[in-house]
Amino acid sequence: MPTGVHLRDVREQLFDAADRVLLRDGPSGLTSRAVTAEAGCAKGVLHRHFADFDAFLAELVLDRVNRMDAQAAALRDAAGTGPVAGNLTGALTALFGSVAVAIVALVTFRDELRARLRETWPAGVPVLTEAAIMIAGYLAAERDLGRLAPDAEVDALAPTLIGTAHLLFADRTGPAPDPEAVRKAVMNVIGPALPG
Structure with a gap:
């Protein structure tokens, strides 16, 4: 070099x-x-x-989590426009079509990295936790607009959507799921919360 x-x-x-x-x-x-x-x-x-490689990796993960702010803002701004399932499908595809799935695997793979992240991120996998917060915020906005049932449990729906999407996108060596497969999964989760 x-x-x-x-x-x-x-x-x-x-x-x-x-x-x-x-x-x-x-x-x-x-x-x-x-x-x-x-x-x-x-x-x-x-x-x-960086102090060492795990310090570098911890900063990498936190940097990538912080970059989700723009995506969260865009999703919140989409509340009240387009179909709810379409907005969620787009957001989940963008999230898991990025490096997020690989970061989840990285955090799972490295014990020292998890220990470092616990110093500033006390629970969960940072990318997935932040994604669940983003989705819950969007779902709450849609519920407030009457596009989800008033009793929709957004704090339960959001992690369910994140887990479902993660399973769809988890195989980094295979083809990504097509948008229709993602939309069907989203509908299976939120369908009962849609009015009518």
């Missing part, structure tokens, strides 16, 4: 490289050497910016 080359926004370059390695090779292929090779920098660059 070349040395002495100035890198701009090193953290972001390393995070993006980690995403690519994670998507291509899975959690077992995600090493500091794989990340720095993918980023085109010397291995020492990662260790100059």
Whole structure:
């Protein structure tokens, strides 16, 4: 690897490289050497910016969770427009079509990473927990608009939708489920909560 080359926004370059390695090779292929090779920098660059590899991974996970804010805002803004199932299908497909499924596997795969995340994220898998909060917020908005039954249990529906979608998208080596399969799964979960 070349040395002495100035890198701009090193953290972001390393995070993006980690995403690519994670998507291509899975959690077992995600090493500091794989990340720095993918980023085109010397291995020492990662260790100059992070205490160790698990600190890097914890920051990666939290960064990717924070990026969900824009998706959550867009989903909340969709409340009252288009079909509820269509909005959920799009949101779940975008969520699980990203690096999120691979991050769930990574958190499950690495004990030290889970321990580090517990320092700032006390329960659950950060990406899935944040996604459930995002979906629950959207469902609550739709319920307030009368597009879901007044007694719809959004705090139960949201994690059910997240779990269902995660199972649909969990096989990173196979083809992604088609939108109709995702929509059918969404309808199976929210159908009883739809008015009429």
